[in-house]
Amino acid sequence: MSIVYNASIMSTTIKCTKCGEEIEISQALLHQVEEQVKVRLRAEIEKSAREKAVADVSVQMKDRENQVTELREQNKALTGQLLELNKSIRDLKDQDEKRALEYEKRLNEAIDRTRENLAKTIGEKSQMEVLELKKQLEDTKKSLDDAKNKLAQKSQQLQGEVLELNIEEKLKSAFIYDDIAPVGKGTQGADIIQTVKNQAGKAAGIILWETKRAKWTPSWLPKLREDGRNAGATIVVLISESVPEDIGTFAMREGVVVTTYAFVLPLAELLRRAVMQVAQARSVAANKDEKLEFLYQYLSSDTFRHRFEAYAETIKGMEEDLSTERRSMERLWKKREMQIRRAIDNMAKMYGELQGIMGPALPEIRVFSLPEGPEDSS
Numbered sequence: 556m557s558i559v560y561n562a563s564i565m566s567t568t569i570k571c572t573k574c575g576e577e578i579e580i581s582q583a584l585l586h587q588v589e590e591q592v593k594v595r596l597r598a599e600i601e602k603s604a605r606e607k608a609v610a611d612v613s614v615q616m617k618d619r620e621n622q623v624t625e626l627r628e629q630n631k632a633l634t635g636q637l638l639e640l641n642k643s644i645r646d647l648k649d650q651d652e653k654r655a656l657e658y659e660k661r662l663n664e665a666i667d668r669t670r671e672n673l674a675k676t677i678g679e680k681s682q683m684e685v686l687e688l689k690k691q692l693e694d695t696k697k698s699l700d701d702a703k704n705k706l707a708q709k710s711q712q713l714q715g716e717v718l719e720l721n722i723e724e725k726l727k728s729a730f731i732y733d734d735i736a737p738v739g740k741g742t743q744g745a746d747i748i749q750t751v752k753n754q755a756g757k758a759a760g761i762i763l764w765e766t767k768r769a770k771w772t773p774s775w776l777p778k779l780r781e782d783g784r785n786a787g788a789t790i791v792v793l794i795s796e797s798v799p800e801d802i803g804t805f806a807m808r809e810g811v812v813v814t815t816y817a818f819v820l821p822l823a824e825l826l827r828r829a830v831m832q833v834a835q836a837r838s839v840a841a842n843k844d845e846k847l848e849f850l851y852q853y854l855s856s857d858t859f860r861h862r863f864e865a866y867a868e869t870i871k872g873m874e875e876d877l878s879t880e881r882r883s884m885e886r887l888w889k890k891r892e893m894q895i896r897r898a899i900d901n902m903a904k905m906y907g908e909l910q911g912i913m914g915p916a917l918p919e920i921r922v923f924s925l926p927e928g929p930e931d932s933s
Contacts, residue, residue, distance in 0.1 A: 762826055765794065767795040789850075790812060792811070807855050825866065
């Protein structure tokens, strides 16, 4: 049924949907019908909207369910894959552990074999190596001993050469008229030859000097006598750091005069005088052998010994007195130096105090004034 409004007559007709005839209705009835129609239309619209909304929601729910189902399938597939992956990891881990155990086992076996082979090798070679090492140690010890001996010999030789030079210089300084010369290296003989001469330059005799720094041995004496005969020496003297205990200053042993370094100059003076006396005796006597015997007896006599000891003791006493006097003077000089230094320091302090009190009014004392610096040339 449709409603048609006729504005000219303010009436409303209703056309029947079945027969098509128009039916007039009043304004009130029209309003009522309109309200009913509105309500019905609203209900239909709401129903349609609800049905549409329900349909939309159903579609959405269906889509969501499909998505959830799909996600569940994917999750199930991923879970399966994860289980497979975990299984693979466990399998790989088990394989790695087995391989590690196998490797460790093989390594231990290799180490054991190496140890066995090494022990076997050491067992076979240890004796030979010990012998070789022992031989090397013995050779090394021998080399060290040889080096020590050579070093000691070289040191003794050097010390002996220094001692020879010292004695030579002392003899030259003490006896300016004599010819004093060292025996060349590699030449058979003693160390120093002293040709005793008088003031006229005439040779009176020869004193042959030999120095030793080693331990005393009587085997030196025959060789020195032979050297003396070869050199035509009147007297042969042995100077040694080590002498027998019964030799105080000097002694005649088997035709050789033996003494120590401390008594070289006193003994040289007496021996030289004896050589000069023998030379003078030779010039007036025909019997040479008797004069030599006289010289030997004189050198062996107590008179010569006492005279030499007195002479040596005098020189030794003078040396001791000189040393004592030197030490005393050094102490005195040191004491005076300290006293002078303290006096100067006290004077300098007093001058500084006075200068602080008086200022420029105090006269300048150059000793206590600071040195002036260089003038500025600019």
